[in-house]
Amino acid sequence: MHVPDGFIGPRTWLPAAALAGVSTWFALRRIRQTMQAEAIPTLGVITACSFGLMLIAVPLPFGGATVHATGVGLLALRFGVTTAYLAIGLVLALQAFLLGDGGVTSLPVSALCLGLGGPLTAVVTHGLLRRVNERLARFVAGWSATVVAALLTALVLGLQPLVAVDAAGEPLFFPFGWRTVVPALVLPHAVVGVLEGLITVMGLDRWRQEER
Amino acid sequence: MRTWWPITLYSGVVLLISLSHDPRVPAAVLILILGVAGRRGPRLLLRALITTALFSGLVTLGYVVVALDQGNAPWLWVLRTNLRVLALTTATLLFAALVDPLTLVRSSRWLQTVVVLVLAQITTVRQLVGDARLALLSRSPGRPRLSALIRQGGSIGGALLLKAQRDLTTRTEAMTSRGFFLDADRD
Amino acid sequence: MLIEIDGLHQAHDQRTALWDISFGLDLGEHVVLLGCNGSGKSTLLRLLNGLIRPDQGTIRYDGTVLDRRSLKNGSFVRRFRREVALLFQDPAAMLFHATVADEIAFGPRQFQLEDPLDRARHWAVEVGVEGLWDRVPAELSRGEQQRVALASLLAIEPRVLLLDEPTASLDPRSTGWLVEFLLDHPATVLTATHNLSLATELGERALVLGEDHQLHYDGDVLALRDDHDVLLRANLIHSHRHRHRRGDVEHRHYHTHDWD
Numbered sequence: 001m002h003v004p005d006g007f008i009g010p011r012t013w014l015p016a017a018a019l020a021g022v023s024t025w026f027a028l029r030r031i032r033q034t035m036q037a038e039a040i041p042t043l044g045v046i047t048a049c050s051f052g053l054m055l056i057a058v059p060l061p062f063g064g065a066t067v068h069a070t071g072v073g074l075l076a077l078r079f080g081v082t083t084a085y086l087a088i089g090l091v092l093a094l095q096a097f098l099l100g101d102g103g104v105t106s107l108p109v110s111a112l113c114l115g116l117g118g119p120l121t122a123v124v125t126h127g128l129l130r131r132v133n134e135r136l137a138r139f140v141a142g143w144s145a146t147v148v149a150a151l152l153t154a155l156v157l158g159l160q161p162l163v164a165v166d167a168a169g170e171p172l173f174f175p176f177g178w179r180t181v182v183p184a185l186v187l188p189h190a191v192v193g194v195l196e197g198l199i200t201v202m203g204l205d206r207w208r209q210e211e212r
Numbered sequence: 213m214r215t216w217w218p219i220t221l222y223s224g225v226v227l228l229i230s231l232s233h234d235p236r237v238p239a240a241v242l243i244l245i246l247g248v249a250g251r252r253g254p255r256l257l258l259r260a261l262i263t264t265a266l267f268s269g270l271v272t273l274g275y276v277v278v279a280l281d282q283g284n285a286p287w288l289w290v291l292r293t294n295l296r297v298l299a300l301t302t303a304t305l306l307f308a309a310l311v312d313p314l315t316l317v318r319s320s321r322w323l324q325t326v327v328v329l330v331l332a333q334i335t336t337v338r339q340l341v342g343d344a345r346l347a348l349l350s351r352s353p354g355r356p357r358l359s360a361l362i363r364q365g366g367s368i369g370g371a372l373l374l375k376a377q378r379d380l381t382t383r384t385e386a387m388t389s390r391g392f393f394l395d396a397d398r399d
Numbered sequence: 400m401l402i403e404i405d406g407l408h409q410a411h412d413q414r415t416a417l418w419d420i421s422f423g424l425d426l427g428e429h430v431v432l433l434g435c436n437g438s439g440k441s442t443l444l445r446l447l448n449g450l451i452r453p454d455q456g457t458i459r460y461d462g463t464v465l466d467r468r469s470l471k472n473g474s475f476v477r478r479f480r481r482e483v484a485l486l487f488q489d490p491a492a493m494l495f496h497a498t499v500a501d502e503i504a505f506g507p508r509q510f511q512l513e514d515p516l517d518r519a520r521h522w523a524v525e526v527g528v529e530g531l532w533d534r535v536p537a538e539l540s541r542g543e544q545q546r547v548a549l550a551s552l553l554a555i556e557p558r559v560l561l562l563d564e565p566t567a568s569l570d571p572r573s574t575g576w577l578v579e580f581l582l583d584h585p586a587t588v589l590t591a592t593h594n595l596s597l598a599t600e601l602g603e604r605a606l607v608l609g610e611d612h613q614l615h616y617d618g619d620v621l622a623l624r625d626d627h628d629v630l631l632r633a634n635l636i637h638s639h640r641h642r643h644r645r646g647d648v649e650h651r652h653y654h655t656h657d658w659d
Contacts, residue, residue: 005304006297007271010230032322037393040322041383044329044495049376051330056368058361074369079315094330097313100305101263104232170289172233173276174295197363202366207373230415317599328497336491379492385450386493390551391480393511 003110003153005103007174009164012156013105020108023116024089038140043086046079050087058195067192073142073200076119077126088115113152118145135201142200143193150189154182222307229299235292238299245299249306260301268297340375344368401426401587402447409442409457416442418612424587431598431620432591434608435634440591441488444561448485481510488564490548499528501545502536506555518554526550541568546623558591562590566597595635599624609633
C-alpha cells in the first residue's frame with residue numbers, strides 16, 4: 001500500500017530521508033565490500049525480481065479489490081536483509097519516479113518501513129521459528145513482515161496529528177492518531193499477510209525444487 | 213548540468229508545498245504545473261487523481277465524518293490536504309515525464325549501471341507475470357478460484373527467484389567476458 | 400594451435416555436460432560447433448572463454464593453461480579478455496549501458512584503446528547500427544540487440560570470436576548479413592549452432608557434439624552433410640512421413656526444416 005505525497009509532514013519525512021539516506025549508504029558500502037564489482041549485477045537482477053514480486057496480484061472474490069504481494073519475505077529469506085532493503089528501496093524509487101506510483105516525500109518512510117522493517121522482521125521470525133518447523137517459519141516470516149511494515153507505517157501516520165498542527169490545534173497532514181490508524185492499517189494487513197505468507201512458502205518450495 | 217535545473221525546481225516545488233499551509237499555495241503551484249505541462253496536463257492530473265483516490269478518498273471521508281460529528285468544520289483541512297496531494301503528485305508525474313531516470317543517477321557510474329540493468333529487465337519480468345496470469349485464465353472454465361490464484365502467486369514468486377538466479381549467473385558471466393570486472397574501482 | 404582442448408570433462412547440476420572433449424583451433428580457422436539443444440555447446444563456449452573452470456582436462460590459450468592461477472594473473476586476464484570474445488545466445492544479457500554508443504565504446508575504453516568513440520562509431524557503421532547510436536539497448540529488437548552486442552565485441556578487435564547460436568534470434572535478412580560478415584573475417588571463429596543448413600556457410604570444419612555430450616565428428620563440414628549416421632546420432636536431422644503435393648505419394652526421407 002503506497003501512501004501518497006501530502007499526508008506526511010516535513011518534520012517527519014525530512015529526518016526519515018536523512019535516516020534512509022544514511023542507512024542506504026551503509027547498505028551499499030556493505031554489499032560493495034562483500035561482493036566487490038559483482039554487487040552491480042546482483043543488485044540489478046534482485047531489484048528486477050523485487051519489481052516482479054510486487055506485480056503479483058490476487059483479485060479477491062468480493063468487492064472487485066485486488067491484493068498485491070510485496071515479496072518482502074521471499075526476498076529477505078533468499079537474499080538477506082541488506083540486499084532486500086536496497087532492492088525494495090530502488091523499486092519504490094523507480095515506481096515513484098517512473099510510474100508516479102507512490103509518493104516521493106513518503107518514499108523514505110516506505111523504504112524504511114517496508115524495505116528495512118519488513119525484511120528484518122522476516123529474518124528474525126524465521127530464525128526464531130525454523131527449529132520448530134521450517135515451512136511454518138517461512139509462512140510467519142512473510143506474514144509478520146507484512147504486518148510489521150503496516151504497523152510501522154501506521155505509527156508514522158499516527159504521529160502526524162501530534163507533530164504537525166495549526167494554531168487552532170487542527171491537523172496539518174494526516175489527521176488520525178494511533179488509536180484509529182493502527183487497527184485500520186494493521187488488521188487488513190494481517191489478512192493480506194496470509195497471502196504473503198503463503199507466497200513465501202510456495203515460492204521458496206518451487207525455488208528449492210528447481211534449484212536442485 | 214542540464215538536469216540540475218529540473219531537479220532543483222522540482223525539489224523547490226516539493227519543499228514549498230510541504231512547508232506552506234495556505235491552500236492557495238498548492239493551488240497556485242498546481243495551476244503552474246498544468247501550465248508547464250501543456251497538452252499532457254489533463255492526463256497527468258487524471259493519473260494523479262486515480263493513483264491517490266483510494267487513500268485520499270478514504271482519509272478525507274473519514275475526517276469529514278468525524279469532524280462533522282464533533283461539530284467542527286473540516287473544509288480547510290479537506291481543501292489544503294487534497295490540493296497538496298494533487299499538486300505534489302502531479303509535480304512528480306511531470307518531473308518523471310520530463311526527466312530520464314538515468315540522468316538522476318548519472319553522477320554515479322555504479323548506480324547508473326544498476327538502474328540500466330533493472331530497467332532492461334522490467335519488460336521481461338512484466339511479461340513473465342502477465343503471461344502466467346493469462347495462462348491461468350485460459351485454463352479456467354470461469355473466474356479462477358482463489359486457491360488457484362494463490363498457488364499461482366507462489367509459483368510466480370518461485371519462478372522470479374529462479375529467473376533472478378539464472379540471470380545473475382548469465383549477466384555476471386557476460387560482464388566478466390567483456391572485462392567489466394578488470395578494474396577494482398568503478399566510480 | 401591457438402586454442403587446445405585436451406580430455407575435457409564437465410558436469411553441470413550433477414549431470415554430464417561434456418565428456419572427453421579434445422580438439423584444437425588454429426589462428427584464422429572458421430569452425431562450426433554443431434549439436435542439438437542440451438548437447439553442451441554453450442558450456443563448451445563458456446569454458447573456452449574462461450568463465451567456468453573445467454572439472455577435468457585442460458584448455459590452453461596461446462600456450463597458457465586456463466586455470467585458477469592464470470585467470471587471476473592481471474596482465475594475462477586483461478590480454479585474454481581482449482583477445483577472446485563471446486557472443487552470448489541471449490544478446491540482452493550482454494548489454495548494460497544507457498546508449499548504444501556507450502555500449503560499443505565500453506570495450507575500447509575498458510582496454511584503453513585509442514579514440515574509443517571513433518572506434519565505436521566505425522564498428523557501428525560496419526555492423527549497420529549507426530542509426531541506433533543514441534538508443535537505449537534494452538529497448539531494441541532482439542536482432543538489433545544482437546548486432547549491437549556483436550559490434551561491442553568487434554570494437555576491441557579480438558583474435559577469437561565465440562558465437563553462441565548467433566542466428567537463433569535473427570530474421571532471414573539479418574542471418575544473411577551475419578553469414579556474409581563472417582565470411583572473410585580474419586579472426587578465429589567458433590560458431591555454435593544446431594542449424595545444419597547454415598553450417599556450410601559458417602566454416603570449413605565442423606565439430607559435432609552428441610546428446611551423450613561427446614565429440615562425434617571433427618572434420619570437413621561438406622563431408623558431414625552426407626554422413627547421415629553421425630547426423631542422426633547427434634539429432635541434427637530427422638525423418639518423418641510426409642505427403643507430396645502431387646498425387647498421393649507418401650514417403651520418408653531425411654531432412655532439416657531450416658530454410659535453404
